[in-house]
Amino acid sequence: MHKQLLGIDWGTSNRRAYLAGRDGKCLARHADDQGLLAVGGNFAASLASLRARMEVAPDVPVVMSGMVGSASGWxxxxxxxxxxxxxxxxxxxxxxxxHPGCFIVPGYCARDGAVDVMRGEETQLLGAVGRGLLDGWVVLPGTHSKWVYLRGGKVDQLVTYMTGELFSMLAAGGTLAALMACGLDDESAFGAGLQEARRARPLSNALFGVRARVVSNSMAAAQARSFVSGLLIGAEFVAAQGHADGAIDIIGSPALSARYEEAALHFGMPARVHDPDEVYLAALAYFFESL
Incomplete structure (x- = not known):
C-alpha cells in the first residue's frame, strides 16, 4: 500500500506537482514552466529531475494529467x-x-452535436466532485476556458472558449498589440468591456471597435488591455446566457478567478470560487486506491 503519491498537472506551457499523503495532506509542491513545449519530448528525464528537486523517492507512483497525455505529449x-x-x-x-509506476489520466470528449474535448480539467473536476460538487455549471478559466455542466458527477455538457489564447495573440501582434502593451489593470475599463460584450456584436467587429475608441479619443490607450479582457471574458458569459443563468462554480488561479467572479456578478450569476490546488489534492485521494 503506497503512502505517498506524486500528482502532476502537466500542461502545454506550465507544470504543477504535488506530493500527497494518504490522508490528503500536501507534503510538498512545485510549479515551473516545464510544460510540454519546454521539455522537447524528453518527459522521462524531466520527471526524474522533478523527483530529485522535490526529493520524491523512486518507488512513489506518479499520476499525470493534462497535455502530457495528448498526441504531442509523453x-x-x-x-x-x-x-x-x-x-x-x-x-x-x-x-x-x-515506466512502471507512472500513469496518465485520460481526458474527455463530448459529442452532443458539437464536438469538444478537455485534458487536465477532468482531474480538477474529480476533486470538485470529491468535495461535494455533483451538479451545476463549473467554469475553469485559462488558455482554453472550459464551461462544464455536471449532472450527478458526470460531464453532461462541455463548452470551450479560446479566451486566454485569443488575448495572448492579440497582445503579441496585430492592430491592438501596441495599445495592449501599454495598459495596466483598469477595473472600469474591464467593466466597460463586459458591458460592450452585452451588445452581442460579432466579436471581430467589437475588437476593431477597441482601436476605433482609442484613435477617436473615446478611450485612453492605457485602458485597451483591460477593455479587451472584459470583452473576451464577457463574450463567454453572453454565450452562456440562457443555459447557465444560475450560480456557477469557478476553479482557477486567484487572478483569473477574480476576473471571472467579477464578470459573473456583472451578468447576475452568483459565483463560488474554489482553490485549484485544493481540488487537485482532493482528486489525488481517489487515485490511491487504484494503484
Missing amino acids: QEVPYLDTSVPLTGLPSRLAPVRG
Whole structure:
C-alpha cells in the first residue's frame, strides 16, 4: 500500500506537482514552466529531475494529467466518453509504457452535436466532485476556458472558449498589440468591456471597435488591455446566457478567478470560487486506491 503519491498537472506551457499523503495532506509542491513545449519530448528525464528537486523517492507512483497525455505529449491516451463518471477515472488510468509506476489520466470528449474535448480539467473536476460538487455549471478559466455542466458527477455538457489564447495573440501582434502593451489593470475599463460584450456584436467587429475608441479619443490607450479582457471574458458569459443563468462554480488561479467572479456578478450569476490546488489534492485521494 503506497503512502505517498506524486500528482502532476502537466500542461502545454506550465507544470504543477504535488506530493500527497494518504490522508490528503500536501507534503510538498512545485510549479515551473516545464510544460510540454519546454521539455522537447524528453518527459522521462524531466520527471526524474522533478523527483530529485522535490526529493520524491523512486518507488512513489506518479499520476499525470493534462497535455502530457495528448498526441504531442509523453504518450497519447484516448479520450473517454462523457458517459463515464468522473469517479471512474481512477480505474481508467493509462500506464506509461516502459515506466512502471507512472500513469496518465485520460481526458474527455463530448459529442452532443458539437464536438469538444478537455485534458487536465477532468482531474480538477474529480476533486470538485470529491468535495461535494455533483451538479451545476463549473467554469475553469485559462488558455482554453472550459464551461462544464455536471449532472450527478458526470460531464453532461462541455463548452470551450479560446479566451486566454485569443488575448495572448492579440497582445503579441496585430492592430491592438501596441495599445495592449501599454495598459495596466483598469477595473472600469474591464467593466466597460463586459458591458460592450452585452451588445452581442460579432466579436471581430467589437475588437476593431477597441482601436476605433482609442484613435477617436473615446478611450485612453492605457485602458485597451483591460477593455479587451472584459470583452473576451464577457463574450463567454453572453454565450452562456440562457443555459447557465444560475450560480456557477469557478476553479482557477486567484487572478483569473477574480476576473471571472467579477464578470459573473456583472451578468447576475452568483459565483463560488474554489482553490485549484485544493481540488487537485482532493482528486489525488481517489487515485490511491487504484494503484
